Amino acid sequence: MQQSTELSLDPADWEEFSRIAHDALEASIKHIRTASKTPWRTLPKSARDDIHRPLPHAPGDLEEIVERVKKSILPFPTGNAHPRFWGWVMGNGTPAAMLADMMASAMNPHVGGYDQSASAVEGQVIDWCIEMMGYPAAASGLLVSGGTMANLTGLTVARYVKAGFDIRSRGLSGGPRLRVYGSTETHAWAEKCCELLGLGREGFRRVAADSQGRVDLGALREAVKEDRRRGDRPICIVGNAGTVDIGAIDDLDRLADVCRDEELWFHVDGAFGALANLSPSLQGRLKGLQRSDSLAFDLHKWGYLPYEIGCALVRDHKAHLSTFRSHPTYLQSQGRGIQPQPLEFADLGIQLSRGFRALKVWVSLQTYGTDTIGRVIEQNVGQAQYLATRIEAEPRLELMAPVALNIVCFRFHAPGVAEGPLEAINQEILVRLQEDGVAVPSSTRRNGSFALRVAITNHRSRQSDFDILVDAVLSYGEALMDHEH
Amino acid sequence: MQQSTELSLDPADWEEFSRIAHDALEASIKHIRTASKTPWRTLPKSARDDIHRPLPHAPGDLEEIVERVKKSILPFPTGNAHPRFWGWVMGNGTPAAMLADMMASAMNPHVGGYDQSASAVEGQVIDWCIEMMGYPAAASGLLVSGGTMANLTGLTVARYVKAGFDIRSRGLSGGPRLRVYGSTETHAWAEKCCELLGLGREGFRRVAADSQGRVDLGALREAVKEDRRRGDRPICIVGNAGTVDIGAIDDLDRLADVCRDEELWFHVDGAFGALANLSPSLQGRLKGLQRSDSLAFDLHKWGYLPYEIGCALVRDHKAHLSTFRSHPTYLQSQGRGIQPQPLEFADLGIQLSRGFRALKVWVSLQTYGTDTIGRVIEQNVGQAQYLATRIEAEPRLELMAPVALNIVCFRFHAPGVAEGPLEAINQEILVRLQEDGVAVPSSTRRNGSFALRVAITNHRSRQSDFDILVDAVLSYGEALMDHEH
Numbered sequence: 030m031q032q033s034t035e036l037s038l039d040p041a042d043w044e045e046f047s048r049i050a051h052d053a054l055e056a057s058i059k060h061i062r063t064a065s066k067t068p069w070r071t072l073p074k075s076a077r078d079d080i081h082r083p084l085p086h087a088p089g090d091l092e093e094i095v096e097r098v099k100k101s102i103l104p105f106p107t108g109n110a111h112p113r114f115w116g117w118v119m120g121n122g123t124p125a126a127m128l129a130d131m132m133a134s135a136m137n138p139h140v141g142g143y144d145q146s147a148s149a150v151e152g153q154v155i156d157w158c159i160e161m162m163g164y165p166a167a168a169s170g171l172l173v174s175g176g177t178m179a180n181l182t183g184l185t186v187a188r189y190v191k192a193g194f195d196i197r198s199r200g201l202s203g204g205p206r207l208r209v210y211g212s213t214e215t216h217a218w219a220e221k222c223c224e225l226l227g228l229g230r231e232g233f234r235r236v237a238a239d240s241q242g243r244v245d246l247g248a249l250r251e252a253v254k255e256d257r258r259r260g261d262r263p264i265c266i267v268g269n270a271g272t273v274d275i276g277a278i279d280d281l282d283r284l285a286d287v288c289r290d291e292e293l294w295f296h297v298d299g300a301f302g303a304l305a306n307l308s309p310s311l312q313g314r315l316k317g318l319q320r321s322d323s324l325a326f327d328l329h330k331w332g333y334l335p336y337e338i339g340c341a342l343v344r345d346h347k348a349h350l351s352t353f354r355s356h357p358t359y360l361q362s363q364g365r366g367i368q369p370q371p372l373e374f375a376d377l378g379i380q381l382s383r384g385f386r387a388l389k390v391w392v393s394l395q396t397y398g399t400d401t402i403g404r405v406i407e408q409n410v411g412q413a414q415y416l417a418t419r420i421e422a423e424p425r426l427e428l429m430a431p432v433a434l435n436i437v438c439f440r441f442h443a444p445g446v447a448e449g450p451l452e453a454i455n456q457e458i459l460v461r462l463q464e465d466g467v468a469v470p471s472s473t474r475r476n477g478s479f480a481l482r483v484a485i486t487n488h489r490s491r492q493s494d495f496d497i498l499v500d501a502v503l504s505y506g507e508a509l510m511d512h513e514h
Numbered sequence: 515m516q517q518s519t520e521l522s523l524d525p526a527d528w529e530e531f532s533r534i535a536h537d538a539l540e541a542s543i544k545h546i547r548t549a550s551k552t553p554w555r556t557l558p559k560s561a562r563d564d565i566h567r568p569l570p571h572a573p574g575d576l577e578e579i580v581e582r583v584k585k586s587i588l589p590f591p592t593g594n595a596h597p598r599f600w601g602w603v604m605g606n607g608t609p610a611a612m613l614a615d616m617m618a619s620a621m622n623p624h625v626g627g628y629d630q631s632a633s634a635v636e637g638q639v640i641d642w643c644i645e646m647m648g649y650p651a652a653a654s655g656l657l658v659s660g661g662t663m664a665n666l667t668g669l670t671v672a673r674y675v676k677a678g679f680d681i682r683s684r685g686l687s688g689g690p691r692l693r694v695y696g697s698t699e700t701h702a703w704a705e706k707c708c709e710l711l712g713l714g715r716e717g718f719r720r721v722a723a724d725s726q727g728r729v730d731l732g733a734l735r736e737a738v739k740e741d742r743r744r745g746d747r748p749i750c751i752v753g754n755a756g757t758v759d760i761g762a763i764d765d766l767d768r769l770a771d772v773c774r775d776e777e778l779w780f781h782v783d784g785a786f787g788a789l790a791n792l793s794p795s796l797q798g799r800l801k802g803l804q805r806s807d808s809l810a811f812d813l814h815k816w817g818y819l820p821y822e823i824g825c826a827l828v829r830d831h832k833a834h835l836s837t838f839r840s841h842p843t844y845l846q847s848q849g850r851g852i853q854p855q856p857l858e859f860a861d862l863g864i865q866l867s868r869g870f871r872a873l874k875v876w877v878s879l880q881t882y883g884t885d886t887i888g889r890v891i892e893q894n895v896g897q898a899q900y901l902a903t904r905i906e907a908e909p910r911l912e913l914m915a916p917v918a919l920n921i922v923c924f925r926f927h928a929p930g931v932a933e934g935p936l937e938a939i940n941q942e943i944l945v946r947l948q949e950d951g952v953a954v955p956s957s958t959r960r961n962g963s964f965a966l967r968v969a970i971t972n973h974r975s976r977q978s979d980f981d982i983l984v985d986a987v988l989s990y991g992e993a994l995m996d997h998e999h
Contacts, residue, residue, distance in 0.1 A: 056617070080631060088886055106632070110622060124525055127619040130619035135545050139592045139602070145590055149561075149562050200686065200709075201685065202692070206687045230682055337869040367954055381703065382661065398570050400571045405522070463851035463852045488524075
């Protein structure tokens with residue numbers, strides 16, 4: 030009998046599976062609940078050996094595998110759930126979102142479109158994102174893996190609309206050189222995406238920023254004119270709502286004017302900064318955001334959600350659709366049944382198969398409420414101000430950039446010490462903070478000098494955590510100075 | 515006191531959260547366990563109304579929100595967990611992977627690189643994928659959202675290596691027209707990716723396939739020659755390991771010869787078909803796969819895992835890295851601490867922030883074992899053969915394409931009925947199968963005619979499910995014929 034030997038990947042014993050799953054859930058909740066006690070630390074050899082296994086040909090014991098996750102994986106995270114993790118720009122994740130991710134994985138829908146609940150959820154989430162950002166209700170949007178994909182989506186629409194020839198058919202060869210503009214403070218996604226899109230790294234022209242890290246509008250207009258004179262074709266200006274190094278916000282309203290005057294696409298990278306729009310007291314800094322043609326932001330940064338969740342909004346729905354829509358025969362709609370219309374989300378981006386990342390947004394926004402999220406964002410901005418105040422009050426600390434939003438760049442400083450030794454001391458301070466499990470800032474360079482960089486998109490940080498940081502930097506710095514002499 | 519008013523997004527009452535989370539887990543397990551009783555069905559207005567809510571400004575009650583997920587979201591899935599879902603190419607998901615997704619979300623690491631467990635897990639999973647596909651141990655790879663991104667990754671490396679000029683700096687404008695080749699049966703990702711990469715839709719040249727759906731090698735060589743004569747620059751040939759319409763497998767070994775002779779990059783799209791390499795009895799059909807320069811495949815298709823999980827492998831690690839690596843100042847490594855080296859995974863693809871999709875692979879492969887997965891794949895191939903046999907035995911059913919692997923294209927047929935009415939009848943059969951919750955095939959066109967398309971990447975399908983399908987198609991078809999007369 031064929032029937033009797035048929036296999037599936039469902040457990041033979043559901044009760045046993047359920048017991049193991051509830052135990053894994055307990056471990057997951059405990060992991061989040063004790064995040065404050067789980068700083069980053071080096072992955073030890075024992076854990077690495079537990080992770081590295083030969084290719085498993087035979088089935089294994091799920092309970093034993095889960096035990097290894099608990100013993101060798103959960104205890105050695107990136108550290109971004111911890112209240113003193115301020116490296117790069119990472120969110121903490123939230124308990125409610127974990128619960129949603131679990132249900133989304135159990136359900137495992139394909140959210141390319143289709144007549145189903147998951148597509149209705151993503152549609153609702155996009156409408157909420159549109160409202161949160163003050164975009165027109167007729168705009169379109171797509172949930173994507175993160176900021177780079179969201180920015181890529183906006184830039185691809187810009188290229189389609191502004192190229193001036195049938196770029197989808199012909200491609201770029203034989204056409205004029207297309208150019209995109211942004212300040213020197215723009216995140217490296219800009220070059221990465223311009224390379225991918227075939228514009229080349231040189232297709233992204235970085236123009237000067239002022240002392241506050243905002244794009245110099247005069248220099249920008251001049252660059253556009255110069256390129257036009259040369260025969261290149263300017264297509265898009267990228268405005269920054271929160272630069273990666275120091276959190277500067279370009280004058281978005283005036284950038285929108287420039288784009289209108291020059292007939293350029295106005296894309297805003299609001300990877301983390303756009304979320305400040307949820308705070309009535311911070312909203313004003315983003316004036317002009319809602320005039321952009323496309324906007325990219327992450328919910329896994331200042332929306333505090335777990336990875337991967339970014340959002341691309343495009344003001345002109347038709348342009349968005351025209352950029353990506355594709356009609357292969359195996360995707361033809363029958364007008365009824367499971368696919369009563371073309372795949373609405375697959376037609377707005379590069380992915381065809383799409384998971385249910387929308388559920389964690391739907392659950393989280395309803396659980397926490399956008400007002401609360403806005404207040405936690407304000408709290409982070411207040412913490413950055415507090416840290417800056419403490420730094421300015423300490424003679425041995427030096428603020429390395431203005432604090433526009435939630436990022437603080439500073440260093441340990443001692444009069445009479447040359448730049449070389451100062452840099453060595455601050456690099457050593459950085460790795461000791463990390464290795465001792467005190468805190469995780471990352472670093473950057475400002476005006477040629479090495480700086481500790483504290484980016485606060487953390488709902489678990491308390492004011493006292495910044496006192497711990499300041500005290501530790503001073504203490505490491507003094508010790509290193511003593512050692513130096 | 516500032517302290518007392520500080521907010522976080524952690525629950526005030528962890529015990530209550532834990533109770534709700536365990537309840538949500540029960541609902542999730544029940545959802546998977548009863549997948550056989552949850553076919554696709556239309557999303558009713560009541561559920562849609564429950565999903566569509568005004569932007570939530572105030573916090574809500576998590577328990578009530580989870581109840582709405584249970585009532586209005588879980589019961590209306592895509593349907594791909596069901597044993598008679600054979601539309602497009604979707605996997606079912608597995609219970610063990612759900613458990614892993616839950617733990618990954620709780621942990622929420624940033625898997626761009628860093629000294630942490632999650633990066634060690636992804637490194638291990640990539641090594642397993644390399645071994646599973648017979649790639650050399652020194653190859654590199656990356657987990658991505660799915661087939662399109664995996665194919666895009668391979669094609670981007672191809673473009674970088676074969677363009678013949680500094681494409682990362684200069685872009686495509688001013689250079690020769692770059693061309694990529696594949697058969698007419700190639701999936702639409704090819705045009706979508708060529709458009710994104712700036713090669714244009716015309717940059718992908720579709721060449722004839724034989725009656726079995728395999729690329730015509732003579733026509734391919736001729737197309738390459740013709741383009742060279744015209745001054746275009748051929749860069750890459752895409753081989754199909756499982757075409758989307760009928761599951762055909764190109765002669766990969768001879769394609770590898772052509773690529774060697776013509777000095778072209780050999781990319782294989784093995785979105786679902788490459789996984790057949792896990793079966794000793796099917797492996798032979800993929801001969802030459804391991805000679806490719808890059809390979810894309812999905813684990814959320816024939817690996818049965820939940821979305822989103824694809825994999826890109828690249829034989830030449832250095833070329834892979836050179837295509838994407840970027841060195842902004844805020845990502846500089848200190849040689850110690852949390853980031854002792856450049857971000858290894860971010861440097862192999864377009865995303866910088868990356869989630870922990872590797873965990874579900876690590877857990878699932880160990881739980882089920884690759885031998886078992888290979889046997890379930892064989893079972894699906896056997897089911898396709900069984901269905902084809904049943905179709906050929908029924909005078910009123912017509913096989914519309916050879917069955918090379920796991921896809922069966924057929925239609926209801928009656929002598930003397932013209933193509934127009936036949937098409938209408940088969941379209942009606944398709945939507946009735948879906949709307950009545952019997953089964954979900956999708957459709958395509960073969961030789962101009964509408965065909966029901968059954969793609970079997972389903973670990974829950976039983977042989978008896980195909981009998982149900984055949985009986986239903988015959989029954990709907992006869993009824994529609996009666997109605998016609």
